[in-house]
Amino acid sequence: MLKNQHNIDLNHQQKRVVLHKDGPSLVLAVPGSGKTTTLICRTANLILNHKINPSNILSVTFSRASAQDMKRRFYEVFGKYINQNVYFSTIHRLSLRIVQRYAKINNIKYSIIEGDNPSIHKNTLLKRIYQEINHDFLNEEKLEELLSAISFVKNSMIKKDDFSNYDFSIDRFNEIYTKYENYKKKNHLIDFDDMLSLALKILQNNQNLLNQYKKQYPYIQVDEAQDTSKVQHAIIQLLAYPKNNLFMVADDDQSIYGFRGAYPEALLHFSRIYKGANTFFLEQNYRSSKEIVSISNTFIQRNTQRYAKNMYTENEYDAPIHMVKVQNIADQTNYLIEELATSNFYKNTAILYRNNISAITLIDALERNNLPFTIQGFNMSFFNHWIVKDLLAFLDIALNPYDIESFERIYYKMNGYISKAAISYIKEQPRSISVFEYLIHFPDLKDFQRKNLKRLQKDFYSLAHMKPKDALSFIEENLAYKKFLKSNCQRLKYSYENVMFVFIQLKMIAARTNSIIEFMERIDSLKKIIQRIKKEKRNTSILLSTIHSSKGLEFDRVYLIDLVSGQFPPQSNIDDCDEEISDYLEEERRLFYVGMTRAKKALHLVFPTFQDGKYIKPSPFVEEIKDTIKDQYITVKKYDSFSKSKYNYSYKTFSKKQINKFPHPFCEGSFVAHTKFGKGIIKSIDGDIAQIDFESLGIRSLSLQVCIQQKVLNLL
Numbered sequence: 001m002l003k004n005q006h007n008i009d010l011n012h013q014q015k016r017v018v019l020h021k022d023g024p025s026l027v028l029a030v031p032g033s034g035k036t037t038t039l040i041c042r043t044a045n046l047i048l049n050h051k052i053n054p055s056n057i058l059s060v061t062f063s064r065a066s067a068q069d070m071k072r073r074f075y076e077v078f079g080k081y082i083n084q085n086v087y088f089s090t091i092h093r094l095s096l097r098i099v100q101r102y103a104k105i106n107n108i109k110y111s112i113i114e115g116d117n118p119s120i121h122k123n124t125l126l127k128r129i130y131q132e133i134n135h136d137f138l139n140e141e142k143l144e145e146l147l148s149a150i151s152f153v154k155n156s157m158i159k160k161d162d163f164s165n166y167d168f169s170i171d172r173f174n175e176i177y178t179k180y181e182n183y184k185k186k187n188h189l190i191d192f193d194d195m196l197s198l199a200l201k202i203l204q205n206n207q208n209l210l211n212q213y214k215k216q217y218p219y220i221q222v223d224e225a226q227d228t229s230k231v232q233h234a235i236i237q238l239l240a241y242p243k244n245n246l247f248m249v250a251d252d253d254q255s256i257y258g259f260r261g262a263y264p265e266a267l268l269h270f271s272r273i274y275k276g277a278n279t280f281f282l283e284q285n286y287r288s289s290k291e292i293v294s295i296s297n298t299f300i301q302r303n304t305q306r307y308a309k310n311m312y313t314e315n316e317y318d319a320p321i322h323m324v325k326v327q328n329i330a331d332q333t334n335y336l337i338e339e340l341a342t343s344n345f346y347k348n349t350a351i352l353y354r355n356n357i358s359a360i361t362l363i364d365a366l367e368r369n370n371l372p373f374t375i376q377g378f379n380m381s382f383f384n385h386w387i388v389k390d391l392l393a394f395l396d397i398a399l400n401p402y403d404i405e406s407f408e409r410i411y412y413k414m415n416g417y418i419s420k421a422a423i424s425y426i427k428e429q430p431r432s433i434s435v436f437e438y439l440i441h442f443p444d445l446k447d448f449q450r451k452n453l454k455r456l457q458k459d460f461y462s463l464a465h466m467k468p469k470d471a472l473s474f475i476e477e478n479l480a481y482k483k484f485l486k487s488n489c490q491r492l493k494y495s496y497e498n499v500m501f502v503f504i505q506l507k508m509i510a511a512r513t514n515s516i517i518e519f520m521e522r523i524d525s526l527k528k529i530i531q532r533i534k535k536e537k538r539n540t541s542i543l544l545s546t547i548h549s550s551k552g553l554e555f556d557r558v559y560l561i562d563l564v565s566g567q568f569p570p571q572s573n574i575d576d577c578d579e580e581i582s583d584y585l586e587e588e589r590r591l592f593y594v595g596m597t598r599a600k601k602a603l604h605l606v607f608p609t610f611q612d613g614k615y616i617k618p619s620p621f622v623e624e625i626k627d628t629i630k631d632q633y634i635t636v637k638k639y640d641s642f643s644k645s646k647y648n649y650s651y652k653t654f655s656k657k658q659i660n661k662f663p664h665p666f667c668e669g670s671f672v673a674h675t676k677f678g679k680g681i682i683k684s685i686d687g688d689i690a691q692i693d694f695e696s697l698g699i700r701s702l703s704l705q706v707c708i709q710q711k712v713l714n715l716l
């Protein structure tokens, strides 16, 4: 019937699923097996053949993108036959509706502290509370951890008394959580997770309201059920009872939100909770070539906590899976640009990565090569990363030695022997002389300190004139910032490799710029480019996305990049005999599997072999795939150096904004020595012209720029 009327040729397994009407059923499916396709066909079957009113069917899924995708696909196929509104929603949206209905009846006004422009933002509130409790600044990485921990607690319905059973890795998490909850309660504020907990509480305590919803939705369908959390399952269970016309579609192998409280174990208990449940399997993959299906299928079998499924396809063989070994991240970028510049398949191409940071140098390179791209699921955390802020502060000071705010950020992160008291003193002073001059003349300094400060002043002066790439290396080595990084990572238990990964992205951007100003402008313009592109809808572009955000999507060609240990999985040196680690590895393996199974025809797995001059191991998942496909498909790509890359030719040179202040270390009051005029003191500086009072000659006006170029003027 469906084939004749709607031109969909469902297979036997799919047909059984689509024709299922009453009672609980669980559909366990593999990627690309038509989960969404069958769900929308079943919806149409209920409406057209069983005359169920569309307003009585509730279809929920995890993400807004999936809900919109379901709705679009439903109306594309069945829009000509069904013109009433069919409700496809996220579970959060449904919960919010429940909360709002309750609030209206009881005259309560809740304000949401997430999403678009809330009057008070969850992150701001948490940063404040963290500061109050730990007397420390909450950086972006820790904030992410705190957000995940709170989300995990709410979604997993963990009671406060049981917090001690979990390792939240946030100092005084219990107190932060309590303060956060109390503040929200007092001010009628809710975050996205509260929508769920509150909706559940409302339904549990208001029989009337619960009955209204039960009556409204006698048919409930859940897509992506592997991502459904405990609290979400509890809401659905309440709404479905006692008819239990519940239709759940899931792929436990694609469960990748454990860190936020996804509870795929519920699928294993489904038939215990819902008596008489049917279980269907969809195992035929319609999306990918035979190689991709067969290798992905072997790959995921290594996981132990899963429903046994066997993915197969009737699709043809296509290209083999490309394992691409490159020297380093620069060569990885070269490889991608080379591949993309010689093809026209932008639309059906995706570059996927584990970690958002991977996108930065790619965005830089794609934009410089005029390749069309779009970005999905990108958070701007790179630009707020402490290491980025530190390095920009170093450069700020080099360009403007009066900038005490930047100096305050970095003075203890280098070899300076500078006291906090000295910094506090300078902050009180007028900006008439440079930070270094103040420091050098700070009372009671020991000789070695003064000598050191003079050296530092010269170092920063030299820094301003270096090529950006050299400047970053100079900060790292000569100013000993690397030493600080190592000890800071040890102290805060950050992975040094991950921190260096951020540094390397900056070095790569730096390598393509010619001056410090140009480099700093490029960082700024990248931020703007990303913000602009995120807003645009580009259908004919290469998609850059985290694997998490790529779920549910499909592309002809997929490049999975940065497949190295410490990036994928993010935790390295792990022992998979430990039970907790084994769970962690299984979730990471599922994520890798989601990435692989987005590809229809071509799949490229790219792994750099050196980072920061040191050998890095490929991801253990690359090794597992290598075992299956053998070495014959490994391509080794080596480029001379990034600057010599063929595709580097098309790099744009930037319109260099006129440097309004020529960078120099001098300021009013500086003691100087001129190779010809001898010692003197700078009386005033106006633009490039300094009035210098020389001991032997009196006042002379000199161009600082000329003095610097001719190397005739130095600080004393």
Ligand SMILES: Nc1ncnc2c1ncn2[C@@H]1O[C@H](COP(=O)(O)OP(=O)(O)OP(=O)(O)O)[C@@H](O)[C@H]1O
Residues within 6 Å of the ligand: 008, 009, 010, 011, 014, 029, 030, 031, 032, 033, 034, 035, 036, 037, 038, 251, 286, 287, 551, 552, 553, 597
């Ligand atoms: N019976 C069928 N005949 C032909 N193509 C099909 C059939 N069923 C599904 N497809 C196609 O297979 C592809 C995958 O379908 P769909 O997106 O519904 O799968 P999915 O199981 O939801 O995928 P995933 O979980 O990996 O995101 C789509 O391009 C869809 O049109």
